[in-house]
Amino acid sequence: MEIQDLYQLYQKTYLVDTDTRKIRKGSIFFALKGENFNGNKFASQALEKGASYCVIDEKDFEIAGKTILVEDSLKALQELANYHRKELGIPIVGLTGSNGKTTTKELIHSVLKTQFNTGATLGNLNNHIGVPLTLLSFTKETEIGIVEMGANHQKEIEFLCDIAEPDYGYITNFGKAHLEGFGGVEGVIKGKSELYRYLLKDNKTAFVNPKDDKQVELTEGQQRIFLSSDHLSVVSTHPYLKISYKNTPIQTHLVGEYNLPNILAAISIGEHFGISEENIQKALERYISNNNRSQIVEKNSNKILLDAYNANPSSTLLALENFSKVDASSKVAILGDMFELGVDADSEHQSIVDQGTKLNIDRFIFVGAHYFETNASEKYQSFEDLKSHLIDHPIHDSFILIKGSRGMALERLLDLIN
Ligand SMILES: CC(=O)N[C@H]1[C@@H](OP(=O)(O)OP(=O)(O)OC[C@H]2O[C@@H](n3ccc(=O)[nH]c3=O)[C@H](O)[C@@H]2O)O[C@H](CO)[C@@H](O)[C@@H]1O[C@H](C)C(=O)N[C@@H](C)C(=O)N[C@H](CCC(=O)N[C@@H](CCC[C@@H](N)C(=O)O)C(=O)O)C(=O)O
Ligand SMILES: Nc1ncnc2c1ncn2[C@@H]1O[C@H](COP(=O)(O)OP(=O)(O)OP(=O)(O)O)[C@@H](O)[C@H]1O
Numbered sequence: 001m002e003i004q005d006l007y008q009l010y011q012k013t014y015l016v017d018t019d020t021r022k023i024r025k026g027s028i029f030f031a032l033k034g035e036n037f038n039g040n041k042f043a044s045q046a047l048e049k050g051a052s053y054c055v056i057d058e059k060d061f062e063i064a065g066k067t068i069l070v071e072d073s074l075k076a077l078q079e080l081a082n083y084h085r086k087e088l089g090i091p092i093v094g095l096t097g098s099n100g101k102t103t104t105k106e107l108i109h110s111v112l113k114t115q116f117n118t119g120a121t122l123g124n125l126n127n128h129i130g131v132p133l134t135l136l137s138f139t140k141e142t143e144i145g146i147v148e149m150g151a152n153h154q155k156e157i158e159f160l161c162d163i164a165e166p167d168y169g170y171i172t173n174f175g176k177a178h179l180e181g182f183g184g185v186e187g188v189i190k191g192k193s194e195l196y197r198y199l200l201k202d203n204k205t206a207f208v209n210p211k212d213d214k215q216v217e218l219t220e221g222q223q224r225i226f227l228s229s230d231h232l233s234v235v236s237t238h239p240y241l242k243i244s245y246k247n248t249p250i251q252t253h254l255v256g257e258y259n260l261p262n263i264l265a266a267i268s269i270g271e272h273f274g275i276s277e278e279n280i281q282k283a284l285e286r287y288i289s290n291n292n293r294s295q296i297v298e299k300n301s302n303k304i305l306l307d308a309y310n311a312n313p314s315s316t317l318l319a320l321e322n323f324s325k326v327d328a329s330s331k332v333a334i335l336g337d338m339f340e341l342g343v344d345a346d347s348e349h350q351s352i353v354d355q356g357t358k359l360n361i362d363r364f365i366f367v368g369a370h371y372f373e374t375n376a377s378e379k380y381q382s383f384e385d386l387k388s389h390l391i392d393h394p395i396h397d398s399f400i401l402i403k404g405s406r407g408m409a410l411e412r413l414l415d416l417i418n
């Protein structure tokens with residue numbers, strides 16, 4: 001089947017699904033192959049659950065009149081998404097960066113949707129499957145799209161740009177994240193700036209943080225808009241960031257000064273699209289982060305700053321610096337291993353121990369195989385070891401920062417701290 005014909009089927013409901021556990025009525029089910037399952041095997045189940053058609057790539061699973069056999073279902077999904085993107089013809093803002101992509105995307109979305117019908121990446125669906133799903137979630141009513149692009153190796157952002165064809169792009173920052181796949185910090189810069197190179201090629205516009213020398217240097221000579229912090233200042237930082245924008249105080253629900261560039265991007269992009277000052281203010285006040293991304297959780301005797309969604313050396317250090325400035329009688333940082341650091345893993349974990357423990361934080365608890373190799377004084381090799389310790393020696397009356405990589409799932413500590 002030609003992509004135009006598939007597009008006609010898609011246009012009946014504008015719904016595509018890839019998981020029979022979450023099928024929506026009338027959707028087209030794309031049978032993908034993953035680490036654990038062959039999606040083709042779920043084609044008949046998808047139809048039973050209400051899918052209208054299934055795109056499959058194995059002949060054995062054909063069902064007359066209901067399956068569309070293609071060479072590669074994933075490729076078909078990506079091509080359909082790109083076709084849709086072209087048909088929509090709307091402005092698309094592409095976002096990448098080492099830290100803060102999801103938060104920045106949500107803030108921009110929050111601002112733009114005050115005056116536009118805006119579509120944006122759901123949660124963190126930012127890879128070679130997530131970006132097509134994001135684009136296909138936009139409908140003919142969508143006026144602006146915001147697409148988050150994640151990567152852990154070279155050429156991935158280039159590939160995602162070819163699918164999403166962003167008209168605008170913003171790189172939040174270049175940090176020490178996914179060092180293993182990118183091949184060090186220089187590799188991160190090269191890989192992330194594939195977004196700039198895409199924009200340059202098509203004469204599209206980069207948003208640039210003027211305080212980030214790398215961003216300024218790498219976008220030299222191309223069409224760009226500098227984020228303007230002229231009317232923005234920090235009023236206070238704790239417990240949540242309070243800023244002043246054009247002399248109006250804005251009480252956000254965001255923790256940590258590291259969120260300031262994220263806010264600045266949302267303001268500048270909002271201003272570019274003509275969002276009023278009042279709407280920008282309301283949108284920033286309304287946004288509350290979720291999914292363990294720097295959330296404050298009140299327990300009986302302890303207060304927790306839960307930042308357990310992910311971790312890397314750049315974001316961990318910023319989180320510690322922020323935490324060190326908080327006024328509390330007893331401050332405890334529980335840090336879990338940082339993943340995907342490759343050959344730099346040992347030195348980066350040691351460096352966090354060295355730099356972190358110099359800060360104004362009363363107690364450090366390190367957990368995970370990498371931190372266990374450092375010379376930290378309180379360390380546990382596994383979550384189970386830490387759990388046993390906390391059951392016998394509960395933490396009381398403290399402010400506790402919890403940060404670690406996704407694989408450490410340190411939100412499990414919530415049940416162990418009261
Ligand atoms: C392929 C897929 O979507 N898998 C999801 C599935 O995983 P599961 O293990 O259950 O199945 P398989 O992958 O083996 O299955 C193949 C297909 O079969 C379907 N299926 C399975 C069982 C069943 O009963 N019915 C079925 O229909 C299945 O749905 C598959 O289509 O479910 C998991 C739980 O919901 C999902 O987690 C899993 O999703 C994978 C991981 C995925 O890639 N999802 C994307 C939509 C996505 O964008 N996910 C983001 C995370 C993106 C991310 O990690 N980004 C990184 C940077 C990018 C790195 C990139 N190189 C990469 O490797 O991804 C970042 O740092 O931000 C998310 O979920 O948050
Ligand atoms: N601008 C920033 N600079 C450094 N760290 C940040 C910044 N913004 C957020 N963080 C940190 O990163 C954590 C995750 O935020 P967010 O999910 O927005 O990042 P992300 O880049 O989207 O990550 P992922 O791609 O894994 O979803 C936050 O809880 C915070 O600790």
Ligand SMILES: C[C@@H](N)C(=O)N[C@H](C)C(=O)O
Pocket residue numbers: 124178309310311312338339340404405406407
């Ligand atoms: C969860 C994924 N998006 C991510 O950020 N991974 C890194 C390695 C982490 O979990 O810290």
